[in-house]
Amino acid sequence: MSATRTILDGPALWSAQAHIPSVLGRQLVIERGEGSYLHTTDGRRLFDGTAGLWHANIGHAHPALAEAAHVQMLKLETYHIFARFVNDQALGLAERLAGLSPVDDPKVILNSGGSDAIDVACKLARRHWQREGLPSKTMILSREHAYHGLHAYGTSIAGLDFNREGYGTESLVPETARVPVHDADALAGTIASIGAENIAAFVTEPIQGTGGVNPPGPGYLESVQQLCRQHDILLILDEVITGFGRTGTMFAAERFGLEPDLVTFAKGVTSGYAPLGGVLVAPKIWQPFYIDDVDTPIFRHGATYSGHATACAVAMANLDVLEQDNLLQRVAELELLLDGLLKQLQARRPSVREVRVGGLLGGVTLTDDIPAESAADALIELGFISRPLRGNTLQLSPPFITTDDELIQFLDAIDHVLSAKEAE
Structure with missing residues (x-):
């Protein structure tokens, strides 16, 4: 009964596209943005690897x-x-x-x-x-x-x-x-x-x-x-x-x-x-x-x-x-880098079933034994935001202002998470 009462006594906000019992108590409260990064009320600094819901193209808090x-x-x-x-x-x-x-x-x-x-x-x-x-x-x-x-x-x-x-x-x-x-x-x-x-x-x-x-x-x-x-x-x-x-x-x-x-x-x-x-x-x-x-x-x-x-x-x-800022040309450059990095990831990690790229949009489809949701949660702990999509796929769609090093670090974090989960 106490668990039920805790759920029913949650925040007034009804979160979108959420299985509410699964997210209550572990929500990330975003309070500030800065370029390609977000800051939470509990002190985390997170690379926004999805540009919000595909939209934060020029980054956050642009003056x-x-x-x-x-x-x-x-x-x-x-x-x-x-x-x-x-x-x-x-x-x-x-x-x-x-x-x-x-x-x-x-x-x-x-x-x-x-x-x-x-x-x-x-x-x-x-x-x-x-x-x-x-x-x-x-x-x-x-x-x-x-x-x-x-x-x-x-x-x-x-x-x-x-x-x-x-x-x-x-x-x-x-x-x-x-x-x-x-x-x-x-x-x-x-x-x-x-x-x-x-x-x-x-x-x-x-x-x-x-x-x-x-x-x-x-x-x-x-x-x-x-x-x-x-x-x-x-x-x-x-x-x-x-x-x-x-x-x-x-x-x-x-x-x-x-x-x-x-x-x-x-x-x-x-x-x-x-x-x-x-x-x-x-x-x-x-x-x-x-x-x-x-x-x-x-x-x-x-x-x-x-x-x-x-x-x-x-x-x-x-x-x-x-x-x-010539950001469309920058997208074309980042697409080439993302495509190469994802192909390397697929070659290294047996848990990667397929990778797909179109512009600065990437998808990493995982084998069934590693749920994309758990991989996305693990990435949060490393300071990177991805999102599970249909087909057990991780979303990669960072802002256009992303640097080469940031994109490399994002893919390294995914590699690290998948390596650890494969070992499990």
């Missing part, structure tokens, strides 16, 4: 972003962008994003984060086909192992089954289906089975993150794009993780030569300094909503904090840092 927020809040914290109203920071950021976009001549929808962006993109895909007079095109396809946030649509298209379980139906939004992760032929088969006339869009991460860091096989994304074009299916590229430099280009679409219809973004647009996300929208989708005609429809999107002025000002400062 330029703090100054941008301070200056903007003293002028205007925010004002909504509904109907006739708009604020200057939202206008400025949208123009800048349009100039960086892998979509030619886009419009930019701004909101509060990646889950918001996925909800808007999937709704807009369906709205597009309804307006086009094709009412049966409602299905949204996605891939197994995919993660697209945890709003209703993100939950529904998740390729991680545990994120869809427990809500009474197989999918919160019924018009959804999943296809195998790297198989363009299977996608073609699914399109044939469901019927292209019933499919609104295909959603995919260029490189799957939470699903285990899964880069695409050669030609896979190009084949997917061709299938979508062939069957009048919108291609939605989820660049919430990969956008703003994580793959060595501003967007992964550039790296893989893709021309998506919709691109969702978040995380790296502010490096996590403010909650902001959005959707880049191709002309064939936005233009009908802009025609000055009595029958011009309205797309009912928007939230209180869409185009939040302070978040937009922070995003502009973040983009300045990426450009001024």
